[in-house]
Every structure is written in C-alpha cells, then in structure tokens.
Amino acid sequence: MQHQWDEMHRTRKPTFVLCGEPQGDVLNLYVHGYSAFFNRQQLGNFKQQLAAIEGSTNLMLFWPAGHFLENLFAPFKDVLASLLGGGGLGAATVGVGKAIAYFLDHYKSVEARVDEVAKTLLPELAGYLHDQSLPVRRINLIGHSLGARILVKSLLASPEIARELPLNNLLLMGGAICTSSPWDEVSAPLKGRLINCHSSKDWALAMKPDTERCIGRYAIDVTPALKAKVTNVHLASFDHAAYWPQLKTVVQYTDLLQERRGMIRVDSRSSEVRFAEADVDLYPALMQARPEELKFLAELMAQKRSAAIDASVREPLKLAIELQRMGGDSFMNLARGHGVGYRQIAEDVAQRLGIKFDQPLEHVTLAEIEGQVAETLIEQYKDKLSRADRQAFEAELQAAAQKEQGLFNRLDVGRSATAALSGTALAGLTGFILRRGAATAIPVVGQALAAAMLLVSGVRAFSGPAYSITTLAVLVVGVIRQRMEREALNQELDLVVQVVEAFDLPRDTVMRTVATD
Incomplete structure (x- = not known):
C-alpha cells in the first residue's frame, strides 16, 4: 500500500489496486471520487472494505483525486x-x-483530470487483465461522484474496447455528471443494466460549483428505448458520503451480482417483489438490519397464523413482503397484488395509538412518526411490566442514553448536542423488546391495542392489519434507520476530529460549533 500511495502521488498516474484475493470470474471495478483519501491509512481501510465484497474479484482504480484539506x-x-x-x-x-x-x-483542478483518466481507463483495464492473467467472464463497473463521471466518459471515449470487454452492469452512486448525458451510447456496450443510485438528500452535489443537474440527485429520464437498460434507484436516506460505508447494502439492494435468482421462493417478476424493492422506506433499512433484528422480525410475523413465512427466514426481501402484507387488508392485498408501503404502515400505527401531530400526517417525517410511536408506547409498556422487568426496562433506557452520549464524549461537547439527536426512547424500547423476544413482546403491546380492535366489526376484524405485529415492526425498523443516520453522523465527526488534530485548531471552539450546527 505504501508503494502504491507513493507511486501514484509521484507520477499522478492512475493505478489499479487489487483488493483481497481473486474470487471467481466476476470482476468489480470501483472508481472513487473527489477527495477520497487524505492518507495511506484511509486508502488501506477502503481497500479492506472492498475486499469484503464476496462473490467477485474486487479491483479499484486509484487516481489523483486530491483531498480538499x-x-x-x-x-x-x-x-x-x-x-x-x-x-x-x-x-x-x-x-x-x-x-x-x-x-x-x-x-x-481535480475535475479537469477526469477526461484524461477516462480516456485511458478501458485500454489500461484490458492491458491489466491480460498482464495479470485474470480469468474474467463478467465485469461490473462501480463509480461514486466524479468516479461515476470517469466511468461514463470512459465508455464514450473507448466504445470499441467497451464492446470487446465483457461489461455487465454499470453502477453509478451519487454521480457527478449531467442527467442529459447520451445514455443510449453509454448503455450500448453493457450486457446488463445501467443503475443510477440517487438521493434528494445529496447536498454535496447541490452545492457543486456549477449549474449541472447531476444524476446523483435526480433520476435519469428513461425513454422507451432505455427502459430495458436503465434503472433508477432512489435511496432517500443517503447523503453523498453514505455510499461507500454502506456499499454492501447498495450491492445487495441493486442486485449487482445477480444473486437473487433462486434465493427467494416468490416469483422474481411478481408485483409483490417489485413493490417491496421499490419501498425505499423499508427495504434498504432491512438490508442494513443486524441478525438479531431480522430474527426478531421473522419470529414476530411468523406467530400470525396466516403468515407466509416461518421463524427461520432472514432474507430482507421476504420480510419486507410479509410486513407489507400484514400492514394491509388481506382482501385489498389480493386485489392489488401486494400489501401496503411502510410509510402507510407507520401512519396507521400512529393513528391507531391516537398520536396527534402539529401538522397534517403526510407532512410529518417518517423518523418523527417512529419516534412518537416509541414514546407513546413506553408508558403503556411499563404499566404492563412486572417490577423486575420495569427495572430492567429503565436500565435499558439509561444504557441507550449513555450510548448516545458516548458518541460525543471524545469531542467534549455538552448534553444539548446529544439531546438534539433524539431517539433514546426508541433505542431503549426496541433494545429491551429484542432481548425479551417476540413471543413475550406481542401480548404486552397487543393488550394495549385490543380494546381498539374490538370496535372493529365484521369482515374487517379478520382481514385488517395486524396491529400488534406492525406496531413492534415500526419500532424495530425505526431503530435500524436511526442507527444508519447515527453512523453517517459519526463519519462526519471523525472528519472534524482529523481536521482539528491535523492542523491544531482551537478544539473547544470547533466542538462548540459542531454541537450547535
């Protein structure tokens, strides 16, 4: 790694870096964007992260992208x-x-290097594969930010070589390139799909020093001719820096390695699968879930007699489909071919619990709905616990608060900044429920909703949403989403710490500024 770092910075010439040992005949080529690595340690960490992508040989193009520091x-x-x-x-x-x-x-100055790097990328890739004697049957190209621009321009710069190479999918994450690019030419040599991951929360591209409308914030216009080639994936919770830390999630969510075939029993062309994969409030969160959270959700939903899954299921797609089914009326599900979206599930739970908001429910953020559901259930939950369980529950809440505070301990900022994060109640309640297990948790929350359910009569009582299950599911999904946001915040704080230590800036003043930002 030392040699590669020194050589690239000495010659300013891009170099290929093999990440881990070759794994089969599928090659993933990753191209980073602007300001990716400040030192050799960051490059080494990134190399290890790419090596952890299983089922493919992972190769990175290390190019002189500079660093804003x-x-x-x-x-x-x-x-x-x-x-x-x-x-x-x-x-x-x-x-x-x-x-x-x-x-x-x-x-x-870095942006000006893009065309130069793109011009030679595919010819040098072909030469590298020949020199290293790597057996490659399929190549996936993955680029972030300016790295996405490099890949797009490389396909346009070398169309003949692009057709000779076994190029499969082109995955663009937070792409810093205009939506009006010639996508028909870009996608022509691909045997697979052009996948554009974009997010309206990508403020880095919104602040880019030009007026370019970038694909990292907006969908590519899919004309009839592009329908079979181009797929837009809206990752609503992602900012510009979220893609690399959550790369495994992106790879799985977009099915880059085409692993889903035969992995799920339901027809991959069914409306339920398409609807679940399109639910950006649910499916990406389940892809980030921890094993104990997936286990709890599976056990939770499997207790319903009409469940189509058993307690051993861990696949996020299956769990998403089942939760959407349980959130809807079974007769309506049958008519439309799928359940309801997670946002509607969360809103239904909030209304069932009698939660009031200061603005119309459709204008309330999903995170706020999840937090209010947790806070409302806390008192109901504690009232039904034994004395020993109540003490354990209070300890769980206290532990969650201390964990949240711990995020800022190394920064020496006050409790006011921690309070702004919120979510202590959500994390504490969900953590306690996860430890008790689904079989114990359902009766407690279910009793709190039983009286309301008795008011529902006729067919609806048998076919309506399973609120005792969806209520707990909202808690679990909420804590997953909050952990994702906390990890993104932690990365930003790590950068602040690096700046403070590298340039000996006034620590107390900087940290007070961060705390009030």
Whole structure:
C-alpha cells in the first residue's frame, strides 16, 4: 500500500489496486471520487472494505483525486484559528473568501483530470487483465461522484474496447455528471443494466460549483428505448458520503451480482417483489438490519397464523413482503397484488395509538412518526411490566442514553448536542423488546391495542392489519434507520476530529460549533 500511495502521488498516474484475493470470474471495478483519501491509512481501510465484497474479484482504480484539506485548510491555518478563536469580522470575511476560492480552484483542478483518466481507463483495464492473467467472464463497473463521471466518459471515449470487454452492469452512486448525458451510447456496450443510485438528500452535489443537474440527485429520464437498460434507484436516506460505508447494502439492494435468482421462493417478476424493492422506506433499512433484528422480525410475523413465512427466514426481501402484507387488508392485498408501503404502515400505527401531530400526517417525517410511536408506547409498556422487568426496562433506557452520549464524549461537547439527536426512547424500547423476544413482546403491546380492535366489526376484524405485529415492526425498523443516520453522523465527526488534530485548531471552539450546527 505504501508503494502504491507513493507511486501514484509521484507520477499522478492512475493505478489499479487489487483488493483481497481473486474470487471467481466476476470482476468489480470501483472508481472513487473527489477527495477520497487524505492518507495511506484511509486508502488501506477502503481497500479492506472492498475486499469484503464476496462473490467477485474486487479491483479499484486509484487516481489523483486530491483531498480538499490539501488546499482548503493548510494555507489558512492562522486565518481559521483567528476566525474560530473570535477574531475580527474583517479577518473572518477575508479568510472565508480565500478558503472558498481555494476550494473551487482545487475542485476544478481535480475535475479537469477526469477526461484524461477516462480516456485511458478501458485500454489500461484490458492491458491489466491480460498482464495479470485474470480469468474474467463478467465485469461490473462501480463509480461514486466524479468516479461515476470517469466511468461514463470512459465508455464514450473507448466504445470499441467497451464492446470487446465483457461489461455487465454499470453502477453509478451519487454521480457527478449531467442527467442529459447520451445514455443510449453509454448503455450500448453493457450486457446488463445501467443503475443510477440517487438521493434528494445529496447536498454535496447541490452545492457543486456549477449549474449541472447531476444524476446523483435526480433520476435519469428513461425513454422507451432505455427502459430495458436503465434503472433508477432512489435511496432517500443517503447523503453523498453514505455510499461507500454502506456499499454492501447498495450491492445487495441493486442486485449487482445477480444473486437473487433462486434465493427467494416468490416469483422474481411478481408485483409483490417489485413493490417491496421499490419501498425505499423499508427495504434498504432491512438490508442494513443486524441478525438479531431480522430474527426478531421473522419470529414476530411468523406467530400470525396466516403468515407466509416461518421463524427461520432472514432474507430482507421476504420480510419486507410479509410486513407489507400484514400492514394491509388481506382482501385489498389480493386485489392489488401486494400489501401496503411502510410509510402507510407507520401512519396507521400512529393513528391507531391516537398520536396527534402539529401538522397534517403526510407532512410529518417518517423518523418523527417512529419516534412518537416509541414514546407513546413506553408508558403503556411499563404499566404492563412486572417490577423486575420495569427495572430492567429503565436500565435499558439509561444504557441507550449513555450510548448516545458516548458518541460525543471524545469531542467534549455538552448534553444539548446529544439531546438534539433524539431517539433514546426508541433505542431503549426496541433494545429491551429484542432481548425479551417476540413471543413475550406481542401480548404486552397487543393488550394495549385490543380494546381498539374490538370496535372493529365484521369482515374487517379478520382481514385488517395486524396491529400488534406492525406496531413492534415500526419500532424495530425505526431503530435500524436511526442507527444508519447515527453512523453517517459519526463519519462526519471523525472528519472534524482529523481536521482539528491535523492542523491544531482551537478544539473547544470547533466542538462548540459542531454541537450547535
């Protein structure tokens, strides 16, 4: 790794880095974006992460993408120290202006290298595969940010070589390239799909120093001619930095390695499968679930006599389909060919519990609904526990609060910042329920809803949603989603710590700024 780092920075020439041992004849080529690695350790960690993608040979293109710390902080250490330490308005204005100018110049200088890297990428890949004698039957191209732009431009720059290589899927994550690119030409040499992962929460692309409408924030316009080739995947909870840390989830969610065939019993072309995969509020969260959470959900839903799964199921897709079924009326499910979306499930649970919001329910964020459901259930839950269980429950809540506080301990920020994270109640309640197990948890919450269910008469009482199950499912899915957000926040705080330590900035002032941001 030391040699590769030194050689690339000496020659500024892209180099291929094999991540782990070859695994079969499917090759994944990963191309990082702007400002990816600040030091050799970050590059090494990234290499290990790619090596963990099983079922394929993993190769990375390491190219001179620079890092914003090179030109943004180092030349202005004194000015930034003055600004953060309470310096005058004049120094602050000049410092910010210079920092922005340097950032723009640095980004533009890196962006200018894209065409040069793209021009030689496919020819050099073909040469590398020949020289290394790697047996490759299928190649998947995966790019993030400017790395996505490099891959798109490489296909346009070398169409003949692209047709000769066994290119399968092109996965673009947070792509920093215009939506109006010639996608018919880009997708032509692919035997598989062009998959565009985008998110409206990608504010890094929204702040990009030009007016380009990037595919990382918007879907590609799928014309009839592109329908069989281009797939847009909206990852609503992702920001620009979320793709690499959650790469395994993206690979599985988009079925990049085509592993789903034969893995699930339901017809892969059924409306239930398509509906579940399109539920961005549920399926990506289940892909991130921990084993104990999947186990709990399976055991929870398997207790319903009409369940189509048993307690041994762990596949996120099967669990998503079953939860959507249980959230809807069985007769309506039959008529439309699938259950209901997770958002509707959460809203139904909130209404069943009598939760009131200050604005119309459709305008309330999903995280807020999940949090309010947890808070409402806490008192109902505690009232039905034995004294010993109640003490254990209080301990779980306290442990969740301490864990949340622990995120900031190394940053020396106050409790006010921790309170802004919220979710202690959700994490505590869900953690306690997971430890008790589904068989014990259902009667407790079910009793809290029994009176309301008795008011429902006729066919609806037998065919309606299983609220004792969906209520607990909302708690579990909510805590998964919150953990994903906390991990993303933790990565941002890690970067702040690196900046503070690398440039000896005033620690207390920086951390107070982070806490109030």
